[in-house]
Amino acid sequence: MYEALKKEALKRKRAFEEDPRPIIQIGMATCGIAAGALETRAAFQQVLAERQIPARIRTVGCMGHCYAEPVVIIDHGASGFPPILYPEVNSGKAAMLAKLFLENGDPRLEHILGATKENDMIPSVMEFPRFNREKRLVMEKCGHIDPEDIYDYIAGGGYAAFAKTLERPGDTLIDEIQQSGLRGRGGAGFPTGLKWELARQSQGKEKIVICNADEGDPGAYMDRMLLESNPHQVLEGMLICAHAVGAGRGIVYVRAEYPLAVKTLEKALHQAKEARLLGNGILGTSFDFHIDIFEGSGAFVCGEETALIHSIEGYRGMPRQRPPYPTESGLFGKPTVINNVKTLATVPAILEHGAQWFRGIGTKNSPGTAIFSIVGDVTHPGLVEIPMGVTLRTLIFDICGGIPNKKGFKAVQIGGPSGGCLSEAFLDTPIDFDTLAEAGAMMGSGGMVVMNEDTCMVDVARYFLDFTQKESCGKCTFCRIGTHHLLAALEQLTEGKGESVDVNFLQRLSEDIRAGSLCGLGKTAPNPVLTSLKYFANDYQAHMKEKRCPAMACRPLVAFYIDLEKCARGCDVCEGCCPVDAVFTTPNRKKGIDQSLCVKCGECMTACPPEYKAVMKVSPPHLAPVIERPPQAARKGK
Template sequence: MNPVNNTSSDQIFSAIQEEAAKRRKANEEAPGCKIHIGMATCGIASGALETKAAFEDALSQRGIEARIHTVGCIGHCYAEPYVIIDHPESGFPPIFYPDVTAGKAKMLTKLFLEEGDPRLEHILGATEENEMIPSVMEFPRFNLEKRVVMEKCGRIDPEDIYEYIAEGGYTALVNCLRRTPAEIIEEIQNSGLRGRGGAGFSTGRKWELARQTQQKDKFVICNADEGDPGAYMDRTLLESNPHQIIEGMIICAYATGARQALVYVRAEYPLAVKIVHTAIEQAKSLGLLGKGILGTAFDLEIEIFEGSGAFVCGEETALIRSIEGYRGMPRHRPPYPVEKGLWEKPTIINNVKTLASVPPIIENGAAWYREIGTENSPGTAIFSVVGNVTHPGLVEIPMGVSLRTLIFDICGGIPNKKAFKAVQIGGPSGGCLPEKFLDTPIDFDSLTAAGAMMGSGGMVVMDEDNCLVDVSRYFLDFTQKESCGKCTFCRIGSYHLLDTLERLTKGEGRETDLDQLQQLSEDIKNGSLCGLGKTAPNPVLTSLRYFKEDYIAHAEEKRCPGLTCRALIAFYIDLDKCARGCDACVGVCPTEAIFTTSNRKKGVDQSLCVKCGECVVACPPEYDAVEKVSPPGLAPIIERPPEPLAKKIVS
């Protein structure tokens, strides 16, 4: 398609921009203060709805005029629910408050909004540089990040298209409408953007292949079937800034010649579905989608398809089958979807983050993007860092930053003075890396070389108390349940990997187990049909390579070094430390396994104990009497006194 005479599209868009600027100005100049509340799924789960209601109540009770502005997620999960209060009259800059419960909301309304005291003991920092209080930008969690994809997340209301436009949204699209598709693809190719879905294929090349096919009907699909059980950046993006993704999709469709597009999003993400739906409607109503976009001859419809929950549907051929109404089973590639995809038509499938990277690239140019990240992996990466770190959440960093910087500087390291043991990167398809890889730069190729992969961007940090055999078992349990069942290696092979790992964690390991794990893993990797099967053994292969001692301890000594595998541990109460007459552990034990000894101390009945560890938490720190050991035989046996005696003591 040739670029059309676009003076009119510029005019149409500047009218929209003017309206956006006008609305923004009206909001900014409105009297009273502004309360920004993060209302993505994670915020709501942490109680943001209650916080919002508490603010509303308190404001109306006190007759204070203020604007509550609901925004998406900024990725600082440890701080949820958070609010930013902008109270210009108080003389203070906008302030970021973490953990704002309903009670805190009421307190802040009274003391800060009404009386002007910002209660500095509750703040995280100011969101602007100022003379009065430290800015959040002084913390590594903020200043070491580089936000390209998530730049607007948490700043705008995802359900108001004008806020996105007022922040410069959709200018990249207008820019593109002035250029030829070939020019746009060249720009994307020059930027070096690689698919953020995991494998890292060149986005520009994919688009070029799609553009060149002669077939008329083409589809663009945004793959938001985020299935990794520890990654949620796609959902956050959809919930916090859907328009950046939609803009990326429109540009992609324009450049490749597609006229229909689809967002494939998990049905388990109801809020994301709702927000994307609203966003599409709003974009349509402003003429940014639909027939004759911004007065040009370019038409595009975007629909939503709700995925029904099958991890394998993240694989593009399976995803296509499920849209077509079949069981989501992958097929052999080639042909690739770019040649033969949805309804046999050429189909460009891009991940959410890939598409969201497009508008900033167009806006700032390929050279700007190349400046970020590394030579072969330009741009940024988003990780959801969870597990044993002080500041978990979503982090966007330039490629090439080391794992150490990410885990220790940005996310605050390991809490409770524990030692770092491993980091699992890339979810069920990824691998576990030990300490010696902490200085590995994060990019597609370095992670793959180390045995992990970028994958979904899920990152689980494990400390000395985690067991690598158990973590492998966890991931295999997941992939085994999510295997589509089509090919022999994945269907039956992953079952046996799981079976072997389960035996090891129960202390029923056999001599042949470790060899069998290694060999079977290699065969599944080489023999499976699709990416899910080929990468399913990665957690086993990497942990066998780097943490073999964990496996040997399980197989030969029936011992769990991380004290995690419940069949291989026991709890007992150190009678020298136990305080006579204290009942803290008895109260929390869910199975009545803890009894009172004849001298009114406590013992654990190993036959009843389910090893939940509640007694450890309950035991007052000044006694610290509950001990955990592996193998279980190390626990001293304390006899339960005969029933009558126990009754007498109670009475």
């Protein structure tokens, strides 16, 4: 049965490749669309139609290069050039490329990022560290196949691993996964093989496989990207898991905030059913498996497995005490395996190449690759898949291009709101589950926020705690009230009212929340505070004792003033741009800022011409020299 599918897929692929017309490949995942890929496609379509250029548009998923979106690859074989990757193709650029490259054969080399194949004319993208330092195992096909076409996936070897596993008994699959050392990519890093083994041994006729795609960390989006760019790989992982543990039903729990992922997934499920890869009698065997989609309603805590189960059962998404673990008593009391999207997407590759191959990638206790979504103050943000054990320095500075605007590195926040903030001292730490946990952060789902020297760590801790407090389900005392008090204390610090707050209070309350909370959300909620207290103690001391924000980021703790030595006094640009009329000029052309009116937006600082740079920022605010506002100026201001 599978051979027939593969034959059909290869036939379609050959037909597609043999067609001499050029191919315009546009990345159309949510990130691409947000950057304007729909307009780009419309512009291509319009020009192609107007000028009757015989070219084909092909929509693919995301390649993970967010800084370059919308990404377009043009394969115009007849021009003699290799397929070329163009970054940031807006509608104007699209029209220009259609006319000049597709019609006249001029690839406009000044706009290219590189060629996607080795050649003698154009440097390949693989020469850039952003491409060649990665090791793509899970994301290999993302951005290269059409997520809405199952044959595209099969032609590239998709579902082959599953077809092979169908001939093997389930326990040998579990042995293979256990030998591979795969650990859950959802955050905690629980051995996947062990989880499957427990579910397999669990009593109960009906077993369930759940794919956890309730990705809620701020700044993390690899699950969305996988579902939007290559949903069949995740489905294949679910099928293998179902065969291994003996499950007949699967559910993909995906956030309703990911409408495109839901749509792509629905289409994928439909196509898999048509191809008899899902449903009853899969590929002509006696194996039955059905997958449904369940849309989560926007609660971060529902990523916790027991809360996720409650949510599917129709209750309020609140976690419960474990044990019993879901592998023993999960959804509707049935043995349930809950795996993250990335874990399931890794499974087909392991079974295809074998456990030993997988062990050869990454570190001893964390084999395989990790996908990080690197955002914040880096030159080339996006999704990066690297082998475990690569250092943070390589990841941030070599692969992602370092910190832009000549700023210094201050911290990196790993693992979302449950993770920790690590300082420069950790830049040479190899990243894997254990080293990160040792440092007080965690792998989490792989969100990574890089922060430059202008970031206040107290404010960052406050931000993440604000998130966890708002997303706490309110069930247990420590998480519900403890995080609130912790947040209140951090707010006092960032507002300069932190006299009564002391480090011991923060430390102790954080430790108690960690020890006392019911679920993973509460247990890890104080991590941003604990790690920033440990690695950025000076930031806290300055806020507490001097009411000073060293990074000058906490608005109540800074003040702007105009340095009269530097001010040219001739221009009024600062006065003109001030939205609240706080900047004034005295009769002898001195500029001053009325601190009682200033909202600290920083407009004047931005507006002051670079040759003067006369607007200064200080913290604490009382350091700003005071210039009396003349009465008439005040009247004019009103």
